[in-house]
Amino acid sequence: MKNLLFVLVLLFSSQAIAGFDLGNKETKKTVTVQLKWQHQFQFAGYYMAKAKGFYKAHGLDVKFKLPEAGVNPIQQVLKGYADFGIGTSELLLEYAKGQPILVLGVIFQHSPLALVSLKRPDIDVITDLAGKKLMIEENSSEIYALLQQSGLHSDDFQYIQHDFSINSLMDGSVDAQTVYTTTEPYAMSRSGIQYQTFSPRMAGIDFYGDNFFTTQNLAHKDPQTVTAFRSATIEGWRYAMQHIDETINHILSHYSTDRSRDALTFEAEAMQKLMRIDLIEPGHMSRYRWKHIASVYQDIGLLKSTPNLDKFIYQEQNIIDNYTTELQYLLAFLIGTLVVLLASAYLTQRFFRLQTQLSTMIDQSPIAVMLLNEQFEIMEWNLQAEKTFGWRASQTINHNIFDFLVIEPHKPRVQQNLLSVLDSQQPIQIENKNYTITGQEITCHWSNAPFHINGEKFIICMAVDVSELRSLKALTMEKAVFVSDNSITNEEFLQRLVNTMQLCLQIWEESTSKSKVQFAEDSGLWRVSLDGSTAKTRTLDKYLSTSSIPQKPRWKQVINTANFILREFPNHPKCQLLNEYKQSIRKPED
Template sequence: MFLPVQTPPGKRGNASLRLGLGLLLLQLLCLSEAMAAEKMRLQLRWLHQFQFAGYYMALEKGFYAQAGLDVQILPGGPGTPKPIDLLLEGDVDFAVANSGLVIARMQGKPLVALAAIMQSSPIVWIVRADSDIYTPHDLAGKRVMLMPAPESAELLITLAREGVDHAHLELQQTSFNPQDLLDGNTDAYNGYISNEPFWLQQQKVPYRLVKPREYGVNFYSDVLATREDLLQQRPAQVEAFIQASLQGWQYALENTEESIQLIHQRYAPDRSLEHLRFEAEQLKKLIMPELVQLGHMNPGRWQAIAQSYLDLGMADGPIELDGFLYKRQLATDHSLLYRVLAGALLALLLLGAVALRFARLTRKLRLEVGRRRQAEQELRDSNLQLERLANTDRLTGQWSRLKIEELAHNEIKRAERYGFPLALVFLDIDHFKSINDLYGHDVGDCVLTGVAQRIKSHLRDSDSLCRWGGEEFIILMPHTDLDQACLIAEKLRDLLAAEPLTGTIGVTASFGVTQWQPGQGLGELVHCADLTLYRAKKLGRNRVERFSPCAILPLV
């Protein structure tokens, strides 16, 4: 018969002490590993200024340190290699770049876009208020400064979309000195909306801005980027850097004055507090934190930006963006795995049921977040589809009447503000009813579609074509006077009559052309064009008539 061995009370106390010391040692080991911060280098695009406030605040407020990161922030500027080049060469771990990042990706360079801080680019043309430059068209024959590609892409694409030929401009390499605008060395200076305008205000020089965004060119700017190999090797550190940086940006935007004072004291003492305040106010409008989540990037918008670079000849296709946009990584490196396992074991020993409950709640929260994101995406897709249906004619694919009214009101406001010409062409397919009667409505629909496609293919990018109703179409022509519009209408008339649209069916059309006059609304402008179209039909059809108050009875 065996009796159980009894442990003396003193030895039992020693055993408990050894167990406690062992647990304490394990906890200290985990803590020491966590305290070994990862060294990271961030390359900025330019000299220290509020443009990079979020990164400064992430460092100064300890957000990087809390994430286990030891971050060094490196300024850019004249004489410094491009941030993307430094990133590819492995000299830095992260870089702030513009949307030209996608060009390097299409060239096969292993770059990944992590977060877009500015939802709109700050780049603009700055002209003197006493100049005659109001729109991109007014730059023809002028001296125009541009930064090296791709920094100037937004400006170049604006010129292309507005139909302004580079050969008509006197292009100059940027001097990075707005004094050239004051001294008359250039007519249009390329700059940042957040920077040079403050200097001009200090000089008491009135100025105007030509903004690409007003002409439909809207690119991301200040995109945080890294290399694919770094992301694959240290995904947890990359994720930690992103989150700490965005936390820094959130703090900087919510505590603007504190951030300005800190930047002035520690990073940019040569930049005045007033200048930093002006910069902060302008950049906040481009970051749009009240409307868009910080760092948000839309794949479709990146696709459109890449296509713009292709159209401009600054990149070669095809557009392959798989892996270009950062997606949250689930894999971890081995060192982090060991720390997590050790911490989880200690937590299980000490907290047990509490940790299990917390894990369940976390999983439920992640599932709910995923469901909400999916619902939000479906809602955005639905809204885009509804917008397309509302804005386009379902048969011809051209603008609907509702959309052209919106565009026309905007163009009339621009014409009133800047004084440039605006023309409107009203056209009607001749004898269209007989086509429906002889061949049926299916053939009539084909004729309408063919007429729309043939006209659209010969219009400028700045012109807008709308199916007004039935067999009637309207063409809105900004920056076009009555004589120019009549010449274009005559070319379109001849184009339609030149050869049949479908099989042996040929069509002609009658055109009424008018030019907007100060004080006119859209209704009166369309009415003048309609009366002119009616005169064209009365005079035999297949002709172009121009509006003349003498030839048409005044409006009642």
């Protein structure tokens, strides 16, 4: 067998070298990339993939096409005017309509798209945009989702076509406009302009941003080009984010841009927080995150149901499709079969040994433990889980936890938690309500951690029923703090709001080491104003002391602030206390 394998490998190698030279890149294929904005650091990965020869090494000559006012970048690709494009998560909506879109990768794990307005007496909260002129760029469905969740529909404001600048906002031609939080806010701050930001994330709408894509037609017709472009692009992004100064120098010297060096540096640093390349590979995307985005679209009525994502999300093309002769196909098949058989024999033995060890550990655990695959289907379900929830293992294996275990109101939050475990590969804790086999709702504290077997991703979920503890704590708090909900005084109410805000700021500073101004900007809940050249958080500051908090406070905004902190830093040891503070807020009767 060894001799046969050696002969096949030698024969295949000689055939490949003679008839299918993968290294021959003398003939380059020209492709066009449709950008969605003017030249800036937002597209650094594509620039550096070209500058460092990554595209060239893959046989590509890449041209960049700037957007035009009134022209939809997605349609440019679909109509064949460009081969590749960069789009928002609205690509999913187009795909659901039957458009042959293929998403190749994600650049921003969190979208930087937001609405911004100048600081004015008549615009304080997002609902104040009713009746105003809003300049919104193409493919901004997450902005419309934010407006809709705030009670504003398309007939409640005047839509203005975007002109790719902030001049219209500055001269008052429009009242608010879409921006990227990585760019325009810098220019306004440097100009001494006082502004406020309304981010979709403040409403729990957390989408992907800058997804690079092509068409299914091109992928089918020329899979080598699509695979080459994707690989070189990811390589370019990795290089750009690891060599920011060099990349900025290249942009300034090779592309016409109105961005200064400081502005590009600000943009690069802001992008690092949205890309998280310290945890996530550039281009990475999750099927389950796309499903979550689809569920948000469904909630706001933009999508009737989640489409099948098999043709929407890029999957690596099988290299066998690239072979040009029957002989090469046969040789590849034979070699592949031999290698798979040999590898499978080893891996199968090792897998079952690991699986046996893991099953023993899970079964003997004193707490409820289950093992989920990437589809959130149960692979293991221990004896304690049977006691806690009532279902036997045979009734749960291969079933999705969202089909029977998680109560409906908590499904989006739990799904986002599990997606974060898969994306970040970090353990995350969460507390939510679950069903038992009798239909009873119980509160469980979950510790969810990533686990790998032979390259496959799993999640180990450990649950403790804390229902009795929560009931006892609630009863204790009710006796100690609330004589009755109606008996709370306005002074007590204001004190609870101040306590909650102080703790929010404390958790923020301990978790990020960033300023109060950054806290206000990142949460999107508190206005930042400029006093000369100094950024101030005057409104937020009032809520940090009982001597300055308004007598008629925006108490729901305090709750939203607590929710922001709980969502961003769920593992902080003080989050449980913050949640209790939040739950203690009861508005007194007038």
